Amino acid sequence: MGSRIEILNEAGFRSDGRRQFELRDLTIDLAKHGEADGSALISHGLTQVLVSVYGPREAKMRSHTFHDRANINVEVVVASFSTGERRKRQRGDKRVLEFAATIKSTFEPVIRTNLYPRSQIDIYVQVLQQDGSTLQTCINAATLALMNAGIPMTDFVCAVTGGVHSTSPMLDLSTLEENDIPHVTVAVMPKTKKVVLVTMETRLHVDRFEEILNLARDAGAILHQEMKEAILARSATLVALAEPVTKNQNKGDDDVVMD
Amino acid sequence: MRPPSPSIPEKEFLNSALKQNLRIDGRIPLDMRTPVFIFGPELGWVDCSLGKTRVVAYVDAKMVKPTPERPFEGMITIHSELSPYGVQRINSPRPSEEEVTITRMLDKIIKRSDALDKESLCILAGQRVWHIRLSLHFLADAGNMVDCACLAGIVALRHFRRPEVEVIGDDEVIVHSPLERAPMPLAIHHSPFCFTFAFFADPETPPILDPTQLEQRLSAGLMSIALNAQKEICVLQKLGGVPQDTEEILRLVKVAVAQAKELSNTVDAKLTADWATRKVEVR
Numbered sequence: 001m002g003s004r005i006e007i008l009n010e011a012g013f014r015s016d017g018r019r020q021f022e023l024r025d026l027t028i029d030l031a032k033h034g035e036a037d038g039s040a041l042i043s044h045g046l047t048q049v050l051v052s053v054y055g056p057r058e059a060k061m062r063s064h065t066f067h068d069r070a071n072i073n074v075e076v077v078v079a080s081f082s083t084g085e086r087r088k089r090q091r092g093d094k095r096v097l098e099f100a101a102t103i104k105s106t107f108e109p110v111i112r113t114n115l116y117p118r119s120q121i122d123i124y125v126q127v128l129q130q131d132g133s134t135l136q137t138c139i140n141a142a143t144l145a146l147m148n149a150g151i152p153m154t155d156f157v158c159a160v161t162g163g164v165h166s167t168s169p170m171l172d173l174s175t176l177e178e179n180d181i182p183h184v185t186v187a188v189m190p191k192t193k194k195v196v197l198v199t200m201e202t203r204l205h206v207d208r209f210e211e212i213l214n215l216a217r218d219a220g221a222i223l224h225q226e227m228k229e230a231i232l233a234r235s236a237t238l239v240a241l242a243e244p245v246t247k248n249q250n251k252g253d254d255d256v257v258m259d
Numbered sequence: 260m261r262p263p264s265p266s267i268p269e270k271e272f273l274n275s276a277l278k279q280n281l282r283i284d285g286r287i288p289l290d291m292r293t294p295v296f297i298f299g300p301e302l303g304w305v306d307c308s309l310g311k312t313r314v315v316a317y318v319d320a321k322m323v324k325p326t327p328e329r330p331f332e333g334m335i336t337i338h339s340e341l342s343p344y345g346v347q348r349i350n351s352p353r354p355s356e357e358e359v360t361i362t363r364m365l366d367k368i369i370k371r372s373d374a375l376d377k378e379s380l381c382i383l384a385g386q387r388v389w390h391i392r393l394s395l396h397f398l399a400d401a402g403n404m405v406d407c408a409c410l411a412g413i414v415a416l417r418h419f420r421r422p423e424v425e426v427i428g429d430d431e432v433i434v435h436s437p438l439e440r441a442p443m444p445l446a447i448h449h450s451p452f453c454f455t456f457a458f459f460a461d462p463e464t465p466p467i468l469d470p471t472q473l474e475q476r477l478s479a480g481l482m483s484i485a486l487n488a489q490k491e492i493c494v495l496q497k498l499g500g501v502p503q504d505t506e507e508i509l510r511l512v513k514v515a516v517a518q519a520k521e522l523s524n525t526v527d528a529k530l531t532a533d534w535a536t537r538k539v540e541v542r
Contacts (some may be wrong), residue, residue, distance in 0.1 A: 098363045101356055105499025109479070184495070194502035198482075200495040201367050206516060209492055213505050 007165045007180055015176055016045075023160070023172040023219070028230040030148050036124075038149025042141040044172060046131035049138050051145040055121035064120070069113035071120045074104040076138070078127040084175075100125070103138060106187055106197045112152040121151060132174040133161040135185045135199070140223065147231050157196055158223040159187035162216035164208045171219050184212055188220035265476055273477055277464045284310070284471060289514055291454070291469040294410055294525070298533045302442065303419030307411035309469065311401035314408045316415035317394045320422075322434070325381070325388040333380020333388040337365050339395040339408065357404075364405050364494065368451050368485045369393070369412055372493035379446035382424050387432055389421060391445070402471035405483060409453035410522075417530055420444055449487040451494070452522050454515040456482045458501045466511060468518070482508070484515045488523035 005015050012019060024045030033039035036052035043049075059065045064073075076099050080088045089096055103125065111121065123145070125138050139159035146153060163173045163183035173183050182204040187197035195217060200209070265273075273283060280288055292310040299305070303318035325332065341358050369375070380389040393415065395408050420442030425433045457470040457478035470478060480500015485493040497508070 094359055094363055094366075097359045101359065102498045105480075108499055109501055189502055192502065194504055195497070195508060196502045197499055198495055198497040198508065200492065201371055203372055203491050203493050206486070206490045206492060206512060209495070209512070210509055213508065217505050 005176060007177055008168055008170065014170065016174060020168060020170045021215075021219070023222070024174070026223075026226055028144060028227070030144060030230065030234045036145075036149070038145045038147070038151070040141045040144035040148055042137060042144060043129070044133055044137050044140075045174065046129055047133055047137045048127075048129040049134070049141045050126045050128060051138070051141040052124045052126075053122065053142075053145040053149040053151065054124075055149070055151065056116040056119035057122075059118065059120035065118045066113075068117050070111070070116040070118075072104050072108060072111065072113065072123065073120055074100045074107075074123045074125065076100040076103070076125040076127070078130075082127050082130045099135070099138070102135065102197070102199070103142060106139060106157060107142065107146070107153075110153050110155065110157055110189065110196065111146065112154065115152060121146075130175065132176070132178045133172060133185070135159065136161050136172070136187075139187050139197070140227065144227060144230065148234065155189040155191045156224050156227055157187050158190055158220040158227065159185060159197065160216050160219045160223060161185045162212040162219070164204060164212055167208070169208075169212050169215050171216065182208075184209070184216065186213060186216035186220065188217050190221045190224035193217060193221070265473055269473060270477055273473060274459070274461065274464065277459065277467070278461070280465060282467065282471075283473065288465045288467045291518060291522075294407075294522070296414060296526075296529050296533075298418060302537075303415055305411055305415040305418055306398075307407055307414060308399075309401075309403060309407045309410070310471070311399055312404055312407045313398040314404065314411040315396045315398060316408075316411035317396075318415045318419040319392050319394075320419075321390045321392065322382065322387050322432075323390040324386060329377075330385035331381050332377040333390065335370060335375055335377065335380075335391045335393065337362075337369060337393045337395070337412070339365055339397070341397050361405050361408060364453065364483060364485075364496070365395070365408055365412060367494045368409050368453060369416075372449075372451055372485070374413065374447055374449055374451055374493075375416060376446035376448055383426060383430070383432055386430070391416075391419075391421075400472060402473070402475045403455050403469050406453045406455050406469060409451070409485065410526075413450050413452070414526055414530070416445055417447055417450065417526075418533070449489060449491070450523060450526065451485045451487045452519050452526075453483055453485040453494075454518055456484075456511050458482070458503065460501060466507070468514065482511065484512060486512075486515055486519050488520050490516055490519075 008014055027043045029041040032041040033052045038053040041050045056070050064071050076096050078089050080086050123142055136159040143157045161173045161183055162171050163181045165181045182202035184200035188195050295308045297306040306315045339362055393412055397404055422442050423435045423440040456466045456468055457474055458466050458480040460479040482497040484495050
């Protein structure tokens with residue numbers, strides 16, 4: 001390998017051409033898995049995750065139900081082709097299990113589970129492509145999928161990763177950056193600005209941490225805007241498609257004009 | 260099968276006591292149980308207890324061939340299993356959620372944070388390195404096994420002494436028994452200590468440090484911070500649970516920083532005291 005890739009050069013550009021606080025290209029598709037009650041395919045740059053939500057529905061195993069609320073079941077599958085090198089993951093892989101447990105406990109205080117006793121809400125996460133910030137993408141996708149499924153939640157959950165390169169903080173890290181600098185993933189509820197999830201696995205000094213925590217929290221609010229727009233756009237599309245039906249209902253027509 | 264939930268009187272008693280800043284075992288909310296260390300006759304054997312929670316950590320070293328990808332580094336593996344005697348276990352082949360959490364935390368705190376210098380474990384590059392094995396046995400669970408296990412692990416690693424090795428020429432390695440030459444300590448860069456806080460659903464209830472089993476079960480969220488005495492955070496985990504303001508989180512980080520400093524001094528003192536009782540004659 002030739003020269004080392006600079007994380008942040010003097011002109012203030014990162015290795016992929018972004019500025020310090022610039023987030024990657026965000027694409028949201030809420031119509032990918034039509035059979036599921038709700039689905040979301042989201043990509044932050046090259047990191048792509050598909051989340052399908054089923055529920056609330058009857059629980060498969062009676063022993064897992066709660067008498068007063070719904071049980072949330074999260075299963076995560078990381079595709080073996082998702083990273084640069086093909087790697088098959090075992091079913092009981094502790095990292096993946098922890099991932100699923102993390103997502104479950106993130107949404108537990110947010111989903112209004114007390115409205116659906118003795119039911120189950122299944123969240124199936126499929127990580128299709130990994131280029132850093134996988135947990136961030138999974139949480140955002142799960143939020144959108146749950147909204148798409150019409151499951152009542154107290155607020156959005158918007159996640160973003162933050163990192164510090166010597167003293168410069170930056171947001172939405174790619175794999176290259178994640179391997180090099182200490183980073184933290186923060187999931188925040190935008191209305192109250194309260195933090196649901198914070199996870200950091202790399203060493204960082206307390207003072208730097210304070211900076212990046214506040215920065216990531218504020219960045220969550222920006223993502224909220226994008227996610228809200230996507231949901232509203234999808235809802236508008238669905239309403240428009242249903243319009244011919246609702247319009248002609250009183251006429252008693254059997255034929256329905258659909259565009 | 261889920262473990263039985265705490266009864267309603269227990270739940271109500273705990274919640275109303277906590278609202279008045281009282282904990283059932285008499286501590287104040289941000290008070291940690293004093294750790295008690297019992298060092299075994301062997302170096303690297305430590306029984307650590309936080310109140311009634313007991314974890315035994317044991318370190319041993321083996322000489323092995325290194326992996327081809329990293330010929331200059333030794334290896335460290337952590338083996339932790341929740342014994343059915345000490346812990347309420349659900350009969351299932353899959354590890355329980357708690358077991359996964361503990362194993363992952365230990366992995367992150369001890370391995371990922373590079374507490375132990377792996378390059379110093381190299382004996383002969385590409386051929387022989389030390390493989391350090393840390394085994395943890397959970398004897399009793401009175402809440403907060405993660406902190407106890409982490410503490411036991413780090414103290415055991417610092418307590419352990421590996422045999423001295425001499426390399427002659429290019430391929431001859433002589434391992435000296437502890438009777439011939441004094442064994443060497445492991446090269447530990449920094450000692451991370453873990454602190455777990457528990458949050459409750461009621462916003463009037465303050466967060467508590469080092470929860471007991473009942474407090475842990477009734478909590479609505481946990482946050483674990485692993486940091487060292489140099490004010491560096493190694494791991495910070497708040498995996499869901501009650502949402503908190505960033506100010507609250509930072510306040511608790513400061514509490515953990517103060518605790519880490521104190522704990523670091525305690526551990527240093529205990530290790531020095533134990534080392535003084537062992538006769539190491541230098542001839």
